[in-house]
Structure formats: structure tokens, C-alpha cells
Amino acid sequence: MSLAVILSRQTTRLGLSFAGVAVTDGNSLHTQVLVRAGADSDSRQAVVLDAFETVYRQAMTASEPVTLHVNDAEVRARLRVAGDSFPAVHIVDTARGRVPALLQVAGTAISTHLAELTPRRGRAATPQTEATVATDASKCTGRPGVGVACVRSDGAHRQKVLPDVRSVLHGELLAIELAVASFANRPLHVLSDSKGALACLGGDHPNLGDVATTVERIRQLARGRAVRYSWVRGHDGHPLNETAHRLAVAARRGHEADIPSETRNALADNIVANLVAASPGTRSASNATAETGGRLIGRAA
Structure with a gap:
């Protein structure tokens, strides 16, 4: 059974909202990070919905529904209300079983991305090719x-x-x-x-x-x-x-x-x-x- 999570995070200093995605079928693990400008509620919800769109398109190609946990309770509630429109995913409220570990993976993916955006003080950033x-x-x-x-x-x-x-x-x-x-x-x-x-x-x-x-x-x-x-x-x-x-x-x-x-x-x-x-x-x-x-x-x- 495939399992996916979406974790949201914001940084007011950079004015950005992030959604980290982690998906596993028990054999392989896939992570993604999506970004939206703004650190307000609307930006947070928008990037989580972007992530849901990505997960759902992958789920449509799967042989059975993908179990999905969204840590943002507000967006999760909205998706559950419209659940009949998204038969390729099964949304769960409680973070049980493998879900906490996947949430940690999604969080690490966001942290890695943030590290790329914000080099440590006192250390020169490595020049990157344009x-x-x-x-x-x-x-x-x-x-x-x-x-x-x-x-x-x-x-x-x-x-x-x-x-x-x-x-x-x-x-x-x-x-x-x-x-x-x-x-x-x-x-x-x-x-x-x-x-x-x-x-x-x-x-x-x-x-x-x-x-x-x-x-x-x-x-x-x-x-x-x-x-x-x-x-x-x-x-x-x-x-x-x-x-x-x-x-x-x-x-x-x-x-x-x-x-x-x-x-x-x-x-x-x-x-x-x-x-x-x-x-x-x-x-x-x-x-x-x-x-x-x-x-x-x-x-x-």
C-alpha cells in the first residue's frame, strides 16, 4: 500500500511558505518540496494544495488508492469534505504507523531546501552555476x-x-x-x-x-x-x-x-x-x- 504525507512550513524572515511531500510504496521513497511566496495563511494553504495536486496526479496512476496524511488540519478538513472528488487518495486524520517517520522525511527535505536558500553566517557561500x-x-x-x-x-x-x-x-x-x-x-x-x-x-x-x-x-x-x-x-x-x-x-x-x-x-x-x-x-x-x-x-x- 502506498503512503504519502504533506508537511507545511513557513518562514517569515524569507516570506515563503513550503510544502514537503514524502511518498513511499514500501520499497522506494520519493520526496518533493514546493514553494509559494508569502508567509500568511493563504500562502500556506495554497502551497499545501499545490502539493496535494502533485500527489493526486501520481495517485491517479497507482493500482489502488494512496493513503495520505496532511498535517495542516484546515486544508485536511477541506479535502475530506471534497473527498468524493478525489477517489485516488484516502485521507487519514491521525498520524499513526509509518506516518510520523514520513513527516520527518518531509521536514528534512524542507530543511535541506532552506539551507540552500540561507548559507550559514561566517561561511562564504559556494558559487553556484547560473x-x-x-x-x-x-x-x-x-x-x-x-x-x-x-x-x-x-x-x-x-x-x-x-x-x-x-x-x-x-x-x-x-x-x-x-x-x-x-x-x-x-x-x-x-x-x-x-x-x-x-x-x-x-x-x-x-x-x-x-x-x-x-x-x-x-x-x-x-x-x-x-x-x-x-x-x-x-x-x-x-x-x-x-x-x-x-x-x-x-x-x-x-x-x-x-x-x-x-x-x-x-x-x-x-x-x-x-x-x-x-x-x-x-x-x-x-x-x-x-x-x-x-x-x-x-x-x-
């Missing part, structure tokens, strides 16, 4: 909804569909936010083909409503980190930009056509395969998305 990540958004035609994606030069990637987004500009900023949140353990060079989104981040554009809120979240996520942004011409043969574009389009179309998640994940892996093949020495991108503290964060679509 990671280059491209982002893009694909807007639904004639109605709200956008697919967003980010992809690193080694093929690590994330995708999301945000059904309520109404503008391409907002979608491009959300794709940048996805990249900054997902690739949190190294200096980051973000490539975007949206001059408007970069102008918003640079203060050269009037930011209002959802755009202003998203810009502020990105700035919080980037605070204290080495993050820089560059414009790249879209649809001009740039390998990373083209891959990000195809991933964003695939996420949107997969959502519109209600394509099963397994098929969408396979399609995404095929999209990044050419990128990885063209980069000798990089690791396989199969089932990979973003790395945090040396561990893989699950795909979000």
Missing part, C-alpha cells in the same frame, strides 16, 4: 484560460493551466512566477519573449489588479536571490523559448480537450526530449520538472 530557464504562456481564444510553462536548459520543466486568467500579459507573468518559484536553489537567468512582462517587472509599465499582485509575488520570491531577466525573440528558433512555447500550448490544449494526465505528461516529455538530446551531458528529463534541494518537484498541469 541556471537558464525559458518561460511562456498560451492564451485560450475568446475566453479566459491560459497554459503556462517553464523549462530549464537540461529539460527540467513545469506546466500549469490557469482557467481564470484573462490576458496574455498576466499569463506571461505567471509563467515567470512559476519559474522563479520552481528553480529556487540556484542563481537564475529567466528568458521571456514578452517585453510587456519584463517591463512590468522592471517598473516601466503601470501595474494594476492581478498583474500588480503577480509582480509583487515574483519580487518576493526573488528577494535575496540572484535572479535576472532577459528578453528573447519569440518564434525565432531559440531552443529554450521554442520548448517553453510548445509546453505552454500543450498544457492549454490538453486541458481544453480533457486529455488524460498520463498522455499529457508523455507529450511534455517528448517535447523536451529534443532539447535534452541537443545538450550533451545533461540528465534525462523523463518525469522531471523543477529541482529544489536536489529533489524533483512533481509536474503541475
